Amino acid sequence: MTSSTISTSKLRMGMIGGGPGAFIGAVHRTAACLDGEIQLVCGAFSSDPEKSREMGKQLGLSEDRVYGSYKEMIEQEQKSKGMDFVAIVTPNHVHYEPAVLALRAGFDVVLDKPLCFSLNEAHELSQIINETGRTLCLTHTYTGYPMVKQARQMIARNDLGLIRKVYVEYPQGWLSHEDVNSKQAKWRLDPKQSGPSGCLGDIGVHAFNLAEYITGLQVTHVCADLRSVVESRQLDDDASVLLRFNNGASGVLMASQICTGEENNLKIRVYGENGSIEWQHGDCNTLAVRWFDSPTEIYRTGTQYLSQSAIHNTRVPAGHPEGYIEAFANIYRNFKRTICAKTNNEKNPSEQWEDFPSIKEGVRGMAFIETCLANSKNNTEKWTELNE
């Protein structure tokens, strides 16, 4: 076995963050490369140049493409034209600045959620995107699942009738004890790295995004109960939010990181006049569809009867489980194909490819977080309007 050289025409990705011990960085790398349409070519994997180099070596990158800071990487790669887009997978406090730099340097950006620290920053990012004409993809992974797309499409074509009620919940248990020492936990519990919200920014915003994505509706008002349950914790680790939607529907959003024994079971139920859907992450290849007076139907990934959108985002036949990495890869693949079409001034051969979370979803997420934080502290205002 020796080193080798291959020639490809893949989209070239640089990565910011994702150093040794990071969870989501590795997921981004695997997901981005899953379909063989993207390759990692450079990275600033850590603010510690030594660690960055170590990771670069481990990943088989040539040394001159591994950087000690994201500024350096963006500058160099802009000059060399060696990179097509940047994936930013750092803790939240290092989202905004590298995103701005990358966009202004002419790079498209993939960014982990939440978009940034505040609605203000979100608006600024939005403006820069408008100015630069660049594309931003926000990795709200859960919208990448085929059965989530199936649900969205069924609701869009009015299978369920008028939507009246949305229950979305995201219980986790991993932060239910005080002495959490993992790297993952530490930055999430630190307001300087995580931002003004803990649980809501980390997972609540996924639930919010999922609800708006599946229903095609927008939340207009919230009534929120955010709490710091574990002693000494500075940020919310538990959230319950009543919702109102723009079509008059109501909803409940629950997100919590102190639900001892729960893994990562994001679940959504949407009730319409004629039928309802239920999807949960723990059984991600299944969509239950219930009707007023006929048997419940179980839709399954990989079958022939699904919508185009679901089929497009599936790789293997029915009965071969797909999971988190594949859903993540769907986000990347759609992003990649979209910007390739854009770059080549081609019409996108399939509108399905344009289906990935963007700056719009990022702005709405930040608005949701800020509105919930404000409402939760206010005991004389039950409902607060959600304005972007």
Added chain:
Amino acid sequence: MTSSTISTSKLRMGMIGGGPGAFIGAVHRTAACLDGEIQLVCGAFSSDPEKSREMGKQLGLSEDRVYGSYKEMIEQEQKSKGMDFVAIVTPNHVHYEPAVLALRAGFDVVLDKPLCFSLNEAHELSQIINETGRTLCLTHTYTGYPMVKQARQMIARNDLGLIRKVYVEYPQGWLSHEDVNSKQAKWRLDPKQSGPSGCLGDIGVHAFNLAEYITGLQVTHVCADLRSVVESRQLDDDASVLLRFNNGASGVLMASQICTGEENNLKIRVYGENGSIEWQHGDCNTLAVRWFDSPTEIYRTGTQYLSQSAIHNTRVPAGHPEGYIEAFANIYRNFKRTICAKTNNEKNPSEQWEDFPSIKEGVRGMAFIETCLANSKNNTEKWTELNE
């Protein structure tokens, strides 16, 4: 096959309501008699004497024990000493008056929920019970399930540690369409028969009761969103309520009758510092117990490792499903054995027998309904204290 005569020493039940076409009346009769410790001896099954007679005949009662009104029944049976207690299974507007009459006439009472129309009436009933020394059993059926009792006992002995979060939900879909013609639906949607609340009084109060029963905690504050979703409906058919408990825990209660496709899937999750439990009506013989860092445990009805309370309320071995009627029968059996012990001035041979919902739970339920109704209309008070 001929008529026959048998001699028994069972507790003798009279029934008010439960005429032709009634659902819950038949359930009460079957459940009460399941264990052969209670027998139905008389009834005023309908306010229409003809229908009452028809039902009496169908049930094999002798004609002179079938009455055209509950007043007549209570008077006559008081004289003849032919009845031991009364089961009131009428729509809500015929709860208070017959209960008062029966208690004052010296009869113990089994009453379907909700207790009555208002907290005021509830307090009056409570006072009459104090004065008369009679026993009232309120059929909050779901607390009769063995695995609910298992959960309660595990929490009581602190298996889960401090309780921090309670999610309880009760989605139904049968009232999601406007044109509901069934007898069951009609009275529930009519404020004159149902009382000031629809969904919350019909099923939300079950969910509330279950949460307090399992946790041993009390709700102190509510923030409620009650809605009439189906057009032309006068009462709430959908409710979402944020909760605060007396130990500092928070919670969410959802109850809805417009969740198209849902059957009757009351579900509760309770999260403690060390572990959590999940029980749902659709899989009533199972209790899931989750831990911070060991495998989830599945407790099952009829096994050897359960608590006394669960074992006491089970009839068949593991793997032989028990259901709604058996849970209902547990309420009746415990009530029966308690009042027999009381009547005979015996010490109750098992404290398990005293475990059935009583006037206390009835008062709390009415307080919950009234507090939610008040809070839901008030947009400048987020949290309202729940006072009995």
Added chain:
Amino acid sequence: MTSSTISTSKLRMGMIGGGPGAFIGAVHRTAACLDGEIQLVCGAFSSDPEKSREMGKQLGLSEDRVYGSYKEMIEQEQKSKGMDFVAIVTPNHVHYEPAVLALRAGFDVVLDKPLCFSLNEAHELSQIINETGRTLCLTHTYTGYPMVKQARQMIARNDLGLIRKVYVEYPQGWLSHEDVNSKQAKWRLDPKQSGPSGCLGDIGVHAFNLAEYITGLQVTHVCADLRSVVESRQLDDDASVLLRFNNGASGVLMASQICTGEENNLKIRVYGENGSIEWQHGDCNTLAVRWFDSPTEIYRTGTQYLSQSAIHNTRVPAGHPEGYIEAFANIYRNFKRTICAKTNNEKNPSEQWEDFPSIKEGVRGMAFIETCLANSKNNTEKWTELNE
């Protein structure tokens, strides 16, 4: 509370067996009386007259209707005309003789499975039934479940197309240890009381019956592997049987009492050309129906879209679980209504009532057991024909 007297026109049942500590006797009593159409009037509950009396007292029977032997009971009740039918719930070795006596004395009979000790005895019982014109009901409980009836009806009307494959399994774990001391275990492990087969006679015959009932087919050939797994055990405690059906379908039947950790999860899957069904006892109110190229459908007890046969055997609305006792009660209720119609020379108002297991199913069960026993010992004959 005092003794009381009520007059009814219920069918009057005498019981043989079901003394203190018996499991199935209590189930028979509860199930028989559940719908208020049958009442227990007399019994020979034990071969020990003292124990029989004790049980009679406990059940509130008058002393003169409690007997020290079934012979005495049958004689006396024949004279007094005080009993309409007999339920025989003894261990297997006390099935044949009391059944013969009762039938010859003019009583209809309910008998627990397996019918008797041998195919010979089964034929004799069959002949006596023909001669006497009496009705025998064999309590193959599992055919009493509404969703089993739904499956049968769907297959009967050819929803699934030609049936090709049947998998039926019945794993239990309660006899997986050697030192089983319960009364239930002891007689089952003793050839003198249990008959020539252990597991196959106790539960395998249920699985066999379920397969023939649901499919409407008959097994024509078996290839059996019966084993005594636990040391020192004289009878089979584990059985695997390959099947051939009269329409050319094949099948597999598994029954075992050494499947540690299993409860009582009888499960059947039937595969037809166009679709398939799956039902399992652990989730008895659900029937999964799968199709070649459309979503799996989940049928549920208590819904509006079921077949008449399922609706007829259900008591409560969807979402209110029914279980083992209710299924057992369905057998009794159908038996009762059938013999009442017969007694009164009425046409059965509903053919659904005639749907209960009879002597026919008993004969087939005995044939199945004997054929499997013979085949299992024979290593030079792979397939043995099943002849009644």
Added chain:
Amino acid sequence: MTSSTISTSKLRMGMIGGGPGAFIGAVHRTAACLDGEIQLVCGAFSSDPEKSREMGKQLGLSEDRVYGSYKEMIEQEQKSKGMDFVAIVTPNHVHYEPAVLALRAGFDVVLDKPLCFSLNEAHELSQIINETGRTLCLTHTYTGYPMVKQARQMIARNDLGLIRKVYVEYPQGWLSHEDVNSKQAKWRLDPKQSGPSGCLGDIGVHAFNLAEYITGLQVTHVCADLRSVVESRQLDDDASVLLRFNNGASGVLMASQICTGEENNLKIRVYGENGSIEWQHGDCNTLAVRWFDSPTEIYRTGTQYLSQSAIHNTRVPAGHPEGYIEAFANIYRNFKRTICAKTNNEKNPSEQWEDFPSIKEGVRGMAFIETCLANSKNNTEKWTELNE
């Protein structure tokens, strides 16, 4: 976006088969490359040179590394030393010859199951492997799942006690109709391409392998019922096999492709004296462990309490579903790390890496298929010994 050049030190894979429209070829490519430790460098993707080129282009390979025949590829790559191993993903009739050529040319081989056409060929392959010292990896994918490895390890350390009973089943429905036109179906139904067995060779052998892998036992005798259910079919499409294991345990193996409505739900249950396990492909991240008298335990992928073997084969935390591609990638990763260690004369840093199916499993699989085919035709021999 332009072409780019990267330098890596990955293991270099050549592929035989996997042209346009192939299912398993794409899975092999994605799985092999998932962890960034293997790269595809060349291929003979089809016996039609045009199609091979088309696929090579699509995959971004340089033209001179895409071949019109596997012979050519093996010769050329042997000369150029540009390839480290070969993955053979063709229909069964093109397994043996390319494998022999590749091994003799000094290449390690990854081969899709079943190994080849006959036990004879299997023995020859085995001998060549012995002679050449090369490594062969057979992609019995299902042994790559973390929870399968967990089960194996629990049984190996005697958690369940003596194993007594194994039920393994593999129902599929996709071949239940006659007119199957897909490329996937066609070759599988053609004896010239598929070999002497259809269903048993395609999926039954997976079930067999899984049973031996999880239990650590070996099947010694089979009693098989193979059938061609769909009219005009030449090969078996349905199989039921009774098993005997070398420790005295018995078992049942079912595999069928005519189970209408079933997806790909391989499932195994293993019963020991003290406990039992259940794993199924449809819920691949879960392992149910049952005990004689304590609650069932649910083990889950990604948790802290698992065995080293399970942890080693997992990529993401609990609650982030992994699936088929990840399991497949585990096979490849373990194979890759093993042969790298071998190549570098290093001790394998983790014995976990040596855990992938090899020629041994291939020989046993072929022996199983042949023995079942022989037994199934023989009506005077119930049990046939399985000899390698």
